[in-house]
Amino acid sequence: QVQLVESGGGLVQAGGSLRLSCAASGRTFSSYAMAWFRQGPGKEREFVVAISWSGSRIYSVDSVKGRFTISRDNAKNTVYLQIDSLKPEDTAVYYCAAAPRGIASIQLSEYAYWGQGTRVTVSS
Numbered sequence: 001q002v003q004l005v006e007s008g009g010g011l012v013q014a015g016g017s018l019r020l021s022c023a024a025s026g027r028t029f030s031s032y033a034m035a036w037f038r039q040g041p042g043k044e045r046e047f048v049v050a051i052s053w054s055g056s057r058i059y060s061v062d063s064v065k066g067r068f069t070i071s072r073d074n075a076k077n078t079v080y081l082q083i084d085s086l087k088p089e090d091t092a093v094y095y096c097a098a099a100p101r102g103i104a105s106i107q108l109s110e111y112a113y114w115g116q117g118t119r120v121t122v123s124s
Contacts, residue, residue, distance in 0.1 A: 002026045002113040004096045009118030012086055016122075020081040022096030022115055030074035033099040035111060036081045038092035038120075045095065045108065051079065053102035061106075063089075086122045093117040 008020040022034070035050035049060035049070045058070060069082040079096060097111035105111075 002029065002032065002098050004098060004113055004115035006094065006096045006115040006118040009094060009120045011121045011123065014086060014088055014122055014124050016086050017082070017084045018086065018120060020083065020094055020096075020118060020120075022079045022081075024077045024079070024098065026077075028100075029077040029098075031100075031102050032113075033102050033104045033110075034070075034072060034079040035097045035099065035104065036068075036070065036079075037095045037097060037108065037111075038090075039095070039117075040089070040092040043092075047106045047108065048094070049081065050099075050104035050106065052104040057104045059104050059106055083120070086120075088122045088124045091120060091122045093119050 003025040006022045036048045039045040051070045067085045072079040095117045096115040098113040099110045
């Protein structure tokens with residue numbers, strides 16, 4: 001069992017930056033792939049970026065390439081999402097998720113554990 005707790009969300013102006021963190025409990029964090037999904041107002045939850053258990057594989061959607069950076073620190077059981085050049089369309093609740101197979105995937109169904117989400121609001 002893994003528990004995930006996100007933090008770092010907030011209100012920021014367009015063009016600004018945020019760093020989201022996701023702290024995981026449990027001794028198997030280093031074997032899990034991790035991802036960030038987001039759910040904007042009135043929208044379905046969507047994949048944003050994922051990182052494999054080793055950090056060697058990273059996948060992201062085109063709309064965030066060059067602006068969002070995922071990283072992980074297995075010693076601290078934490079995954080991070082650095083978000084730069086924020087846009088109003090990035091406004092969403094951001095969820096951290098863990099995939100026990102360790103393989104980074106864009107599929108929501110691969111992720112067995114989810115955090116409660118952290119809200120990011122970008123003003124224009």
